[in-house]
Amino acid sequence: MIFICMIIAALVTTAMAKGARECSLSETTGAQKCYGALAEPLIFHLPSGENTKMMLIKNNKHRILKILNNTVASIDKEYINSAFFSGGIFQIDKATKEDSGDYLLETYAATNGVLLHKIKMHLQVQVPVSTPAVSQMCLSPEQMNISCSSEGDEVEFILTLDSYPLIQTRAHSQSQPNRTAVSQSLTGEAAEEDKSSDSNVNISLYGQLTGNLMCQVRNNVSRDKTVLQLTNCKASVSHFSHVAVAVIASAAILLLLLALLLGVKHLYKKTRSVRVNKDNAEDEVVYSDVRVMKQTRKPRANWHQNAT
Template structure:
């Protein structure tokens, strides 16, 4: 059995054009593909070393043969995906325009030149949607704290936060810095960055934040606004009362 660790390599691209590669030459490899993209699965180093090779979807008890190679010739056995697959260099299986139902367990069986089984390996394939460009939103809370949310679409997103390039510590945020929402302590300011990633892609968004005013400042402002509103109400009422009293007198003088 070839002992090579499964490795995921991600190449740049748009959300529905991502290409991912996975070394599936070790039993139990976990591979990831972008929804709508292309995934390359390296099944063996060189298929010509075997008398026969079969690639199945499903477990040992319930499997559907997808590909068979014998005497250097390969053929797609599962016609529903025939137009989306290709066997490259007799060792790498390419699947285009990936779909949700492409996820699942797969099985590789190899046979020697006289038809005897030489090895069986399994792999797990996960098809996921890449993350979208994240958006930041914030609001001031009591006591000068600030709640910041980072939103994005995609499967299985994971979040990380930095302030001025430094990872936020527990002393600077309330619990939850690995989620899409954090609460910044009073007085913090700087360039806040949210990084969101999954097994397929990653993206970041940054914003310059300023400290929120404290509770005392807010109460003071509210009192000042209340006083202004009361004064305006009194002035407006006095003016209307005065006009109501003087209008009849002005009419009599005119006559």
């Protein structure tokens, strides 16, 4: 029995070391709030005590766990293969969106069944943020557009340029409408941010700025960042112009060569063949260029008179 407890304790320690989210139900004052990460371990810390009976109820109707004197008396069938209890710790192996909800822990005296206390907790399971994708687009030598996007629930964005703060958005639910924010550019001019979704933010900056632009994303269960080296838009736009001119010139030369080839082909095409089907027989009719020479000498109307 001691060996089994040691194994369970080791499993719990390993899960916590790998970033398991923890929720406390041991506080006796006020309502608690906790966040879990989707598909990651989730740990509930329960109060321990002898001669007590505890029941963990979800959404006021679904009894998940019943504990009598620190021993599991019953557990819901949905959690038999995905959760376990040991030493005041109730762990779910992989949290799902269905685990979100309102939890209630009721503690009773085991001897007379008197209610000792209730603890409420709201749990929200979120999708962790993904590594942000950052891009730069030069609109002109004087203006560039920066875009940063990330997947996840309630994503918050923080953009900095060489540690200089550019903009920070607030985390908000995906059910809320899009919003428009205003950021302050390094030139002192206000740049209006495009209406963004929960996973995308755009800002306008002076086109000739350079440096390390960092986009940080985070929510209640995760965080990540990406750094982009900004380039001077003046050089970029000039290079683009030269490339565009070269492409246009090459296309014009190709069109001219194609026109010359078509003209030469038409010039030397003298005959064409057409096959005519008649009475199930196939005859070939050949058309040729024919020139008709007009007669210029006058006819001799009185030739018979001269002959006599």
